[in-house]
Amino acid sequence: MSEQCFYCVNEIEDNKYHHVTFITSKTEREETLCPECYQEWLHGVKG
DSSP, rough: OEEETTTTOOOOTTOHHHHHEEETTEEEEEEOOHHHHHHHHHHEHHH
């Protein structure tokens, strides 16, 4: 079974995915991102 990107909803192939943790209103949730969305997320975190 392949993973699905949380942001772009595309199927992620070859186990090339990243797990990131989002913290909102004192709750944590872990989501899966494809390499492209992960790079965009990193860029946004770094500002």
